[in-house]
Amino acid sequence: xxxxxxxxxxxxxxxxxxxxxxxxxxxxxxxxxxxxxxxxxxxxxxxxxxxxxxxxxxxxxxxxxxxxxxxxxxxxxxxxxxxxxxxxxxxxxxxxxxxxxxxxxxxxxxxxxxxxxxxxxxxxxxxxxxxxxxxxxxxxxxxxxxxxxxxxxxxxxxxxxxxxxxxxxxxxxxxxxxxxxxxxxxxxxxxxxxxxxxxxxxxxxxxxxxxxxxxxxxxxxxxxxxxxxxxxxxxxxxxxxxxxxxxxxxxxxxxxxxxxxxxxxxxxxxxxxxxxxxxxxxxxxxxxxxxxxxxxxxxxxxxxxxxxxxxxxxxxxxxxxxxxxxxxxxxxxxxxxxxxxxxxxxxxxxxxxxxxxxxxxxxxxxxxxxxxxx
Numbered sequence: 004x005x006x007x008x009x010x011x012x013x014x015x016x017x018x019x020x021x022x023x024x025x026x027x028x029x030x031x032x033x034x035x036x037x038x039x040x041x042x043x044x045x046x047x048x049x050x051x052x053x054x055x056x057x058x059x060x061x062x063x064x065x066x067x068x069x070x071x072x073x074x075x076x077x078x079x080x081x082x083x084x085x086x087x088x089x090x091x092x093x094x095x096x097x098x099x100x101x102x103x104x105x106x107x108x109x110x111x112x113x114x115x116x117x118x119x120x121x122x123x124x125x126x127x128x129x130x131x132x133x134x135x136x137x138x139x140x141x142x143x144x145x146x147x148x149x150x151x152x153x154x155x156x157x158x159x160x161x162x163x164x165x166x167x168x169x170x171x172x173x174x175x176x177x178x179x180x181x182x183x184x185x186x187x188x189x190x191x192x193x194x195x196x197x198x199x200x201x202x203x204x205x206x207x208x209x210x211x212x213x214x215x216x217x218x219x220x221x222x223x224x225x226x227x228x229x230x231x232x233x234x235x236x237x238x239x240x241x242x243x244x245x246x247x248x249x250x251x252x253x254x255x256x257x258x259x260x261x262x263x264x265x266x267x268x269x270x271x272x273x274x275x276x277x278x279x280x281x282x283x284x285x286x287x288x289x290x291x292x293x294x295x296x297x298x299x300x301x302x303x304x305x306x307x308x309x310x311x312x313x314x315x316x317x318x319x320x321x322x323x324x325x326x327x328x329x330x331x332x333x334x335x336x337x338x339x340x341x342x343x344x345x346x347x348x349x350x351x352x353x354x355x356x357x358x359x360x361x362x363x364x365x366x367x368x369x370x371x372x373x374x375x376x377x
Contacts, residue, residue: 046082050102053087054114055212061237061256066113069275076280091116103128109286151299153189154329155271157336159253160193161325165318170201173224175234179376183235185364189336205373214238258308272306301330342369
């Protein structure tokens with residue numbers, strides 16, 4: 004058995020973890036104790052498990068900002084814990100078991116690959132409430148939530164279409180799941196809505212967070228002619244490459260402008276704060292129930308950060324027009340006609356893909372160079 008020294012130490016924001024948990028007491032022993040019932044006069048214990056470090060300045064960083072928002076909102080009425088850099092799979096199940104067995108009332112599991120471990124642990128701890136980000140499997144004590152990031156990616160695609168000179172955009176892909184694929188497609192649709200000659204080159208990193216690989220892929224894309232970089236990976240390495248090469252880039256999950264102030268055009272920012280506060284309050288007042296939430300630009304879960312001053316006024320206007328149309332329900336980033344890479348119509352003109360179709364998207368639209376691995 005591996006203990007928690009396998010990861011950065013389990014961290015407690017307001018109190019120090021007990022030594023037995025911090026050094027990774029055997030999980031069988033922990034499980035045998037069961038999760039103690041939450042008493043009204045005790046702080047609500049809320050746990051988080053992150054796939055990357057909170058210092059990634061991307062995905063995990065933004066989830067941790069949501070955790071901090073819970074503390075700010077509820078003060079001493081809550082006690083929050085987080086575990087960072089947890090691999091998806093068996094390691095996640097072990098960490099989740101530790102959190103559930105140590106008395107946590109609510110646990111947020113913040114990566115797609117945590118889905119099955121979350122369901123397994125939740126079945127053993129029916130009195131603990133679980134919230135899984137970007138998944139689709141639920142249970143009586145498991146909710147799911149995600150954001151429609153593809154809406155924001157359409158907007159930055161519009162910007163890229165106006166700002167590119169080479170008509171080649173480099174896209175650093177993380178893991179080839181539908182969330183990432185539909186984001187690439189939405190970006191491409193936005194791009195080609197204003198610049199039909201532009202193309203998107205995709206190279207996969209096969210990791211959510213790997214600064215070294217992200218840098219290597221970014222440099223490769225620049226060498227292949229890309230004059231704008233975008234990413235669905237979590238480190239600021241691509242922004243730094245863009246700054247070094249003197250080309251433009253977009254941030255991922257959070258505002259990354261400090262890593263390239265002159266080249267960072269804008270970013271798709273994830274906002275989990277309101278949702279985390281709402282779900283924590285629901286546990287505290289006894290109204291929590293299993294739900295599925297998929298918010299976008301109109302709900303505030305997806306936000307476009309401030310535009311760089313290097314962008315001409317007409318480009319900002321085009322981006323804002325697209326953003327506002329999406330928020331008003333007048334524009335769907337992946338509405339038909341939508342063709343695949345072979346030029347075949349997959350979504351006919353006038354049709355909007357269902358959520359089920361979006362959640363299972365495993366093909367690229369026309370204009371994307373690259374493959375979705377099988």
